[in-house]
Amino acid sequence: MHYQEWKDLYTVEKPVxxxxxxxxxxxxxxxxxxxxxxxxxxxxxxxGMSHLGLKILYHLINSRPEYACERVFAPWPDREKKLRxxxxxxxxxxxxxxxxxxxxxxxxxxHELLYTNVLNMLELGGVPWRNRDRExxxxxxxxxxxxxNPEPLAxxxxxxxxxxxxxxxxxxxxxVAEAGKNQDREEVLQEIVKLPGWYVPAFYxxxxxxxxxxxxxxxxxIPRPVKKQVVSSLEESYYPHKIIVPFTEVIHDRxxxxxSRGCTRGCRFCQAGMTYRPVRERSLETLQEMAGELLKNTxxxxxxxxxxxxxxxxxxxxxxxxxxxxxxxxxxxxALPSLRADNFSVEMARRVQQVRKTGLTFAPEAGTQxxxxxxxxxxxxxDLLETVKTAFAAGWWSVKLYFMLGLPTEEDEDVxxxxxxxxxxxxxxxxxxxxxxxxxxxxxxxxPKAHTPFQWEAFIGREDVQRRQKILQEGLRGRIFxxxxxxxxxxxxxxxxxxxxxxxxxxxxxVWQKGSRLDSWSEHxxxxxxxxxxxxxxxxxxxxxxxxxxxxxxxxxxxxxxxxDYLLQERDKAFQGCxxxxxxxxxxxxxxxxxxxVSMEIAGGD
Amino acid sequence: xxxxxxxxxxxxxxxxSHLDLVTTMNxxxxxAEIPFRLTEGFNPRPRIAYGQPLALxxxxxxxxxxxxxxxxxxxxxxxxxxxxALPRSLEVSEAREVPVKSPSLMSLVKAADYLLQAQVRExxxxxxDLMVESMLKSESLNMENKKGQKKDLKKLLLKIExxxxxxxxxxxxxxxxxxxxxxxxxxDFCQFLVSFSGGFFxxxxxxxxxxxxxxxxxxxxxxxxxxxxx
Numbered sequence: 001m002h003y004q005e006w007k008d009l010y011t012v013e014k015p016v017x018x019x020x021x022x023x024x025x026x027x028x029x030x031x032x033x034x035x036x037x038x039x040x041x042x043x044x045x046x047x048g049m050s051h052l053g054l055k056i057l058y059h060l061i062n063s064r065p066e067y068a069c070e071r072v073f074a075p076w077p078d079r080e081k082k083l084r085x086x087x088x089x090x091x092x093x094x095x096x097x098x099x100x101x102x103x104x105x106x107x108x109x110x111h112e113l114l115y116t117n118v119l120n121m122l123e124l125g126g127v128p129w130r131n132r133d134r135e136x137x138x139x140x141x142x143x144x145x146x147x148x149n150p151e152p153l154a155x156x157x158x159x160x161x162x163x164x165x166x167x168x169x170x171x172x173x174x175x176v177a178e179a180g181k182n183q184d185r186e187e188v189l190q191e192i193v194k195l196p197g198w199y200v201p202a203f204y205x206x207x208x209x210x211x212x213x214x215x216x217x218x219x220x221x222i223p224r225p226v227k228k229q230v231v232s233s234l235e236e237s238y239y240p241h242k243i244i245v246p247f248t249e250v251i252h253d254r255x256x257x258x259x260s261r262g263c264t265r266g267c268r269f270c271q272a273g274m275t276y277r278p279v280r281e282r283s284l285e286t287l288q289e290m291a292g293e294l295l296k297n298t299x300x301x302x303x304x305x306x307x308x309x310x311x312x313x314x315x316x317x318x319x320x321x322x323x324x325x326x327x328x329x330x331x332x333x334x335a336l337p338s339l340r341a342d343n344f345s346v347e348m349a350r351r352v353q354q355v356r357k358t359g360l361t362f363a364p365e366a367g368t369q370x371x372x373x374x375x376x377x378x379x380x381x382x383d384l385l386e387t388v389k390t391a392f393a394a395g396w397w398s399v400k401l402y403f404m405l406g407l408p409t410e411e412d413e414d415v416x417x418x419x420x421x422x423x424x425x426x427x428x429x430x431x432x433x434x435x436x437x438x439x440x441x442x443x444x445x446x447x448p449k450a451h452t453p454f455q456w457e458a459f460i461g462r463e464d465v466q467r468r469q470k471i472l473q474e475g476l477r478g479r480i481f482x483x484x485x486x487x488x489x490x491x492x493x494x495x496x497x498x499x500x501x502x503x504x505x506x507x508x509x510x511v512w513q514k515g516s517r518l519d520s521w522s523e524h525x526x527x528x529x530x531x532x533x534x535x536x537x538x539x540x541x542x543x544x545x546x547x548x549x550x551x552x553x554x555x556x557x558x559x560x561x562x563x564x565d566y567l568l569q570e571r572d573k574a575f576q577g578c579x580x581x582x583x584x585x586x587x588x589x590x591x592x593x594x595x596x597x598v599s600m601e602i603a604g605g606d
Numbered sequence: 607x608x609x610x611x612x613x614x615x616x617x618x619x620x621x622x623s624h625l626d627l628v629t630t631m632n633x634x635x636x637x638a639e640i641p642f643r644l645t646e647g648f649n650p651r652p653r654i655a656y657g658q659p660l661a662l663x664x665x666x667x668x669x670x671x672x673x674x675x676x677x678x679x680x681x682x683x684x685x686x687x688x689x690x691a692l693p694r695s696l697e698v699s700e701a702r703e704v705p706v707k708s709p710s711l712m713s714l715v716k717a718a719d720y721l722l723q724a725q726v727r728e729x730x731x732x733x734x735d736l737m738v739e740s741m742l743k744s745e746s747l748n749m750e751n752k753k754g755q756k757k758d759l760k761k762l763l764l765k766i767e768x769x770x771x772x773x774x775x776x777x778x779x780x781x782x783x784x785x786x787x788x789x790x791x792x793x794d795f796c797q798f799l800v801s802f803s804g805g806f807f808x809x810x811x812x813x814x815x816x817x818x819x820x821x822x823x824x825x826x827x828x829x830x831x832x833x834x835x836x
Contacts, residue, residue: 001617003725003775003812009621010663010810016626019618021695023633247622247630299633299691301651330636331650 008086012078016248017045020093023245024297026062026069027094034177037061037069038092038102038125038138042117043110043520045073049244050252052306053144054108057165059240067173070094070102074117074518075124083124090124099125103176105138107157109146112497113490113520116512118142119156129509131158131202139176139188147199148275149450149555151215152497152504154201158189162197162558163228164261166238171195193222197229199558206502211541213501214552225559232598234261234280239290242297254302254335255294259287259319263308264583264600267365268376268574269407271449272308274567275560277592279584280601284315288322295332303327304335311336311345312584314604320351341384346391359398359440360391366407367417373577374409376570381421388425392432399425399439405468405485406446406460408574415468418443419475426480440482443472445491447498451560453570456547459495462488489527493519496534496543501554504542507533563591607675609684610711610829612700615666619695624659630696631671637691640684643674657711657818657829658718658784661793664813668719670829672704672711702830711829714820717764718784720792723775724799724811732806734768734776741766741802749798751791759798762790765836776807781836784818 009015030036039058041048048054054071061069070092075083083090089098099105105127107118122129127138132155134140140158142150147160154160161168172195179188186202193200203222204215217224231237239258246253262279263272282290291303303323307313323334334352339345341362349360364379366372372379388399403418422441429437445465448457465488476483497504511529518524534543547553549568566589573580580588583600593599615622622630635642635652644650657670681701688698726732741747747759765781778799782790796811819826819834827833 001620003723006620006663006812007810015621015663016618016623019621021618021693023637023691023693245630245633247619248626249629295636296639297637299636301632301636331644331652333649 008082012082013076014045014248017073018075018079018093019247020071022247023299024242025094025244026059028062028068030068030095030097032065033068034066035068035104035173036102037067037104037106037173038072038099039069040072040099040105040107040118040121042074042107042114042121044076044518045246046248046250048073048108049246049250051108051110052256052258053165055243056238056240057106057169059243060166060238061169061173063238063240064170064173066177070097072099072121072125074114074121077518077524080120080124080517089126090121100127100138103137103139104173105140107140107142107144109142109144109150109153111520112146112152112494113525115146115153115497115508116517116519118153119509119512120517122156129156131156134158134185136185139185141172145271145275148271148558148560149498149500150199150201150558151213151502151554152500152508154215154502155505155509158185158200158202159192160199160201161229162199162226162560164230166231168195168197168229172198196227199226204557209551210548211539212552212554213503214554215502215557217557224557226557227559227596228275228561230278230561230596230598231280233601234258235282235286235601235603241293243294245298245300252304253300254304255291255298255300256304256306257287257291257294258282258306259310259313259316260307260603264312265309265378266376266570266580266583266588268374268453268570269365269404269446269449271452274452274562276308277561277590278598278600279312281313281315281603283603284318284322287315287319291323291327295327301331302333302335304337306337308338309340310338311340311342311348314602316348320348324351341379341387343387343390346387346394349391350394359400359438360388360396361400361402362387363402364421365402365404366410366414367403367419367421368414370577371407371410371414371417373579374574375407376574376580378579378582381424384421385424385428389428389432392429392437395434397429397433397435397437399429399437401425401439401441403441403443404446405443405465408446408454408457410446410460412468412471415471416475418472422476422481429480437480438482439480440484441472441476443469443483443485445486445488447491447494449498450553450555451558451562451567453567453574455499455553455567456549456571458546459492459544461544462492487522487525489530490519490522490525492527492543493530496530496538499547499554500542503538507538510537559595561590561592561596563595566590607678608672608704608706608708609675609679609681610670610672610702610704611684611688611698612829613669613688613692613696613698615660615664615669615696617695619693620663620665623662624656627669628654628656634688634691634696635673638687640673640687641676641679643676655710655712658715660815661791661813663810664792664815666815667699668815668817670711670818674706700830711820713786714829715785715818716783716821717781717819717826718790718792718815719817719819720780720782721769721814721816722778722780722792722796722799722811723772723814724778724796724807724809725774726776727806727808730806732803734778734803734806737803738766738768738778747798747802749794749801751794751797757794759790759795762788763795775812779816781819
């Protein structure tokens with residue numbers, strides 16, 4: 001390494017973020033491939049390298065000899081300053097080429113607070129950030145949960161893909177490869193819009209309905225709605241046999257074994273629950289084989305059984321037993337990231353934690369049964385208490401409880417319910433835990449999200465949040481409790497972008513140009529810039545308001561598969577406090593399976 | 607069986623912190639399917655022990671660790687197995703058996719041999735040979751490091767050698783004490799060099815560890831038992 005290159009890295013924080021060279025990395029000769037892709041994760045390396053979707057697509061694309069895929073992450077401000085001062089461009093880790101030299105630049109939109117980083121990375125990579133200013137390559141594409149309301153980014157991204165990319169990305173790259181290196185952008189986009197699942201904003205016109213700007217097809221043969229795409233069988237779908245092993249500790253520093261995709265429980269606030277339908281499970285045999293290969297090829301000593309609800313996986317017991325009996329002797333641990341509040345889950349946790357011991361986490365989400373019925377969170381207080389008692393008796397002493405503030409119909413009484421429930425858990429702990437229990441109460445803010453039954457509902461105002469936080473603060477005193485909540489200003493930005501129309505993109509651009517980036521990092525988040533921009537050029541109603549149900553919304557040209565009628569029906573049931581059962585217990589007629597021509601895939605057989 | 611492994615740390619790997627290096631090496635041992643022994647406790651790990659942590663950003667030709675195995679294996683085979691599971695920036699250059707009961711590497715480390723490369727001030731002029739001579743003659747070499755600790759580097763320095771220029775970079779060889787009793791922090795020395803040379807040498811200086819020396823019967827010796835005279 002030359003002195004200057006070394007010095008530039010040596011003088012920034014955590015240089016290992018920018019050097020690449022990790023185990024299992026893929027490096028190809030560009031003159032020997034047809035299409036070059038830069039996979040851009042709009043957050044720092046340690047966050048991006050924790051994301052399973054990125055690893056799947058990276059290794060999938062590279063498994064094809066005709067394509068090359070490299071990685072790039074958002075630089076920390078010290079690195080950004082260095083790049084700007086020296087007039088250098090943001091480059092990929094593998095070949096060190098600037099982003100502007102790739103044919104495809106793909107962003108992963110995991111949540112709204114990453115959006116300023118998208119604009120920043122485009123500019124730092126030498127790519128005009130507005131799509132209408134770009135000529136030739138690269139095509140800027142985006143996927144991930146953020147695409148379910150892509151409007152805030154529709155002036156910057158060329159094409160959005162809705163759904164799961166394992167199959168669709170190869171069809172897309174074939175179109176790009178056929179277009180050759182010199183094809184007209186417009187013509188390539190014409191081809192892409194013919195592929196299922198792709199929303200290409202250039203072919204839509206904005207129509208104002210009431211207070212919203214909604215995209216409508218500008219001419220014939222442009223899809224409306226654009227339908228999300230899913231892999232019809234998880235069992236048959238691609239998975240990487242090896243994954244990159246970072247040189248430094250990342251957030252999720254372990255093998256993520258995706259046991260299933262989707263969740264059958266139907267919580268009404270949960271976008272993932274609605275948009276990752278239907279549930280598809282991998283077979284026990286496939287997972288056993290995957291685990292063996294990944295352990296051998298990575299050297300990791302921990303496997304996390306990834307799913308929206310891992311103890312719902314129909315062969316969970318067999319899988320856990322297999323992993324423990326085959327790998328425990330080698331010091332390999334098993335982690336269950338999402339536990340249901342029931343004794344079966346505690347039993348599973350007890351089995352896996354014979355190797356390692358950490359706290360247990362449960363998510364009742366709301367403090368009273370009334371409100372839990374509204375959101376369709378099927379957790380009963382007796383069950384939760386029974387579960388924590390079992391856990392304390394089995395030796396755990398640290399329990400984390402997740403709640404939300406600002407859920408539809410929430411009253412102060414419901415928040416007092418959080419306090420009471422937490423005290424009941426604490427009492428059980430004092431009685432049964434082996435030492436003084438630690439109850440962590442983690443409170444996030446409800447954000448109404450597109451394509452959920454609560455997409456029309458209001459976002460809670462600042463005064464209400466502050467008053468309710470005070471109820472929690474006063475109610476949960478004492479060393480036994482640890483209370484934390486999500487920054488309200490951050491939630492406000494998420495709410496703005498989660499339901500915003502094209503005008504929210506103007507705010508985004510304005511705020512980014514004033515220096516905002518890395519908004520999910522509290523040390524870099526500057527709420528005053530956002531508040532000022534919202535006040536100056538946006539209608540607060542679009543952030544906080546209850547949206548009318550009769551008119552189209554800014555994302556009505558997109559379909560996540562679940563019908564509008566079902567969402568409305570779920571909303572009505574919410575206000576009546578009616579539960580909708582788990583769809584494993586019988587179809588609830590959400591309309592998805594028919595619309596996408598798929599069905600549930602259960603490994604256990606029934 | 608106890609095996610001593612020597613590996614390099616160059617290129618991008620210079621930015622792996624010591625803690626991350628241990629994790630990286632643990633994973634390589636697993637990938638290579640080396641039959642290592644596990645540590646006790648809730649988080650069993652391969653039982654490996656490094657000699658002397660290297661500062662972040664420094665390159666090395668001589669990183670050493672000991673690993674304990676459950677069965678006998680040819681050390682040459684261990685080297686090959688590990689190299690099939692390591693990036694080239696961390697390649698193993700040698701592996702040898704050492705007695706199971708011998709003291710830990712860390713407790714035996716006494717000195718480290720470094721090559722420093724530093725940029726010099728543009729248009730600057732300094733007789734470095736004279737500077738080195740006056741360093742050697744001084745009774746004490748006092749400095750205050752960035753953490754505000756006052757130190758006398760004299761008793762920590764075993765050898766200083768000016769090796770001339772390579773392009774714009776001046777090269778200095780340093781042998782300093784290392785280990786738990788007396789330890790020359792190489793970053794302290796780099797800082798000291800800048801001030802002692804009146805700003806002729808500039809920070810940051812690039813560090814390359816050439817060798818690690820252990821306490822031998824008479825003289826220092828390499829971790830593979832080669833006697834060295836400074």
